[in-house]
Amino acid sequence: MGQGRPRVAVVGAGPSGLYAAAALAADPAGVDVDVIDRLAAPYGLVRYGVAPDHVRMKAVIRVLQQPFEPGTVRFLGNVHVGEGGIDLEELRRHYHAVVHATGCSVDRRLGVPGEELDGVIGSGEFVSWYSGHPDRITLDPPLAHPGVAVVGAGNVALDVARVLAKSADEMAETDIPDPVLDVLRGSGVTDIHILVRRGPQHVRFTPAELRQIGELAHADVIVHDDGQLAAGAREEHGGDKRQKQNLAMLDAWTQVQPAGKSRRIHLRFLRSPVEILGDGDGRVRGVVIERNAIVDGRVVATGERETLDVGLVVPAIGYDAHPIPGLPFDPATGTVPNVGGRVVRDGEPVAGAYVTGWIKRGPTGVIGTNKSDGHETAAAVLADLPNLPEPARPEPGAIRAALDDHGIRYVDWAAWQRLDAEEIRLGGERGNARVKVADRVAMLAACHPAP
Ligand SMILES: Cc1cc2nc3c(=O)[nH]c(=O)nc-3n(C[C@H](O)[C@H](O)[C@H](O)COP(=O)(O)OP(=O)(O)OC[C@H]3O[C@@H](n4cnc5c(N)ncnc54)[C@H](O)[C@@H]3O)c2cc1C
Known part of the structure; x- marks a missing residue:
């Protein structure tokens, strides 16, 4: 590894990705962590799966958001990793390690x-x-x-x-x-x-x-x-x-x-x-x-x-998962083959590739199950980091420049907070704590209001 702080991307801002990100960022040696999600809003199935009338269950968001508040972990929302967004090969040019936490979003038939x-x-x-x-x-x-x-x-x-x-x-x-x-x-x-x-x-x-x-x-x-x-x-x-x-x-x-x-x-x-x-x-x-x-x-x-x-x-x-282009996939379980979070292909670890959450263990367990799961994966990443090769573009700002080059309007934490505030405002109009904005264009408009 080179001289700078190691850089890790977590793809997926659901509970498993956020628990893993928090554990990585807490490492005393200092790790830069970016959490990337295809949506402008974080929290995965806590926001889009847990039933809307189960308000107390959603309170876990207060824990999941903690690493973003002091800026220990950075959010890059509205960034799809894969077709139509940024591909995995390119992502790997910016990070020593990539943790895939993309869940299982396909309905079983x-x-x-x-x-x-x-x-x-x-x-x-x-x-x-x-x-x-x-x-x-x-x-x-x-x-x-x-x-x-x-x-x-x-x-x-x-x-x-x-x-x-x-x-x-x-x-x-x-x-x-x-x-x-x-x-x-x-x-x-x-x-x-x-x-x-x-x-x-x-x-x-x-x-x-x-x-x-x-x-x-x-x-x-x-x-x-x-x-x-x-x-x-x-x-x-x-x-x-x-x-x-x-x-x-x-x-x-x-x-x-x-x-x-x-x-x-x-x-x-x-x-x-x-x-x-x-x-x-x-x-x-x-x-x-x-x-x-x-x-x-x-x-x-x-x-x-x-x-x-x-x-x-x-x-x-x-549920089932979509295979992740560039990674092995086991269609029988809908998971990426791994040992303790380290992705393996034909029994050999794939350097710098990790998984956590449903894509690692299959679509079972409650939100809390993802905590120990995310911690196990983070421990594997931290153990491997000293021996992982230096990426081509490790400078902290390079990923944002690459997203700009692709014309991807990413949503950082401050931008998400503007959408969050808008939802709370709309909630006030209906007499609630929050009303979600669901239209993609409207979500982005709330994140990036016109000057
Ligand atoms: C309908 C439903 C209700 C549930 N209710 C409860 C409950 O009440 N209590 C409870 O404890 N558990 C509940 N669960 C289980 C809980 O939600 C899961 O354990 C947990 O969300 C799994 O976390 P995850 O991080 O693996 O995946 P997810 O929460 O699915 O997060 C995956 C994230 O990855 C992002 N992503 C996917 N593909 C890409 C890509 N290519 N590029 C970038 N980002 C990507 C997604 O946008 C998403 O944000 C429920 C699950 C479901 C399906």
Whole structure:
């Protein structure tokens, strides 16, 4: 390594990238860290995934932003690393090491006929839309039809169902952008069917999330469990405290009459979608579901089918990643092969290349899981830095000049703070803490106001 301070780029300003950046910047030897994100706003899925009505969960932002405040870490937003932005090879000319923290943003597919129909929208896309992600703000999901199917047994399925079950007035209290609110105001959705492949004893919901759907002002919860809970499933928690709580809640719900609220969330256990039906115009008009049975712990289709009348199907069955050009990729896991954060190709480390977060370990775990993960990767970078070759352009200002040359109008921390302030101002107009700006042009205009 040369005489100057080592320079590290972290690509991705989600929690994993920001935890890694903070750990790198805290090294007493002194490391220059730039955090690069394709969006003008930082925080990844904390901003664009965590449900808008889960305000307390988003408070982690106060921790994630800390390294930017004294300028220990620098932000370069609105910079896509890859096609149409700055490519990895060029980035490597400016940094001793690059930590990739780009997450997994591709929806897993159901693999059933009809999935290409208009009105099948993966949870990643759907959540991005209501969260005001600039890539999805024009999505306009079909909400005129009373029925919606959400496929999945995790918290994301519950998030989607809850957002659809709340009234627009309730959602207006969150930071969702006005165009999303307008669509929700026109919603004709009354029945949200959550399709769970296995039985109530197998769900992966966290009890706090499950409880919330039972507390909705305008929606009843109706459990369709084929009598599984009464037949003994309520005792099949295997000593797992969370599962015991889930089963107690579900069991209690089977024993109360719906209150006659204007919307309903149907939890349909042991059901899988087998075909999505379309109308003559290629729009979803129904979903064929098949009953499953659990035989020796395995899910077995029974052949018994029925059709649900729905106009929207939201598969919430997990995520995949796009390969990162220039790095190895394992399509089976949707991750970049690595050992403790060091990228490996054919078993050999790729000098100066690291990963953290979902792209490192797959799309699992909570926000906090990314802290230890980011720290592990940062430790690997710090251990390797003394032996990494000097980049061609290590001067601190060179990357900004290169971005200027490419005509990329990057967003630094001060510029992001102007957008942040604008969102807080808009929030004030709606009586909230914040309302998001979702249009890319408007975001950049708020970052770089005309003089
Ligand atoms: C719908 C949903 C709800 C969730 N809710 C919760 C919750 O309530 N509580 C909880 O603890 N966890 C929740 N999680 C999990 C949590 O959000 C993840 O664990 C965490 O965000 C993963 O962090 P990450 O940094 O790996 O990826 P991400 O958060 O996805 O960050 C990746 C970042 O990389 C950027 N990026 C991608 N490609 C490029 C590129 N080519 N160039 C530059 N930048 C790029 C993206 O813009 C993004 O900012 C939720 C996840 C989802 C999907």
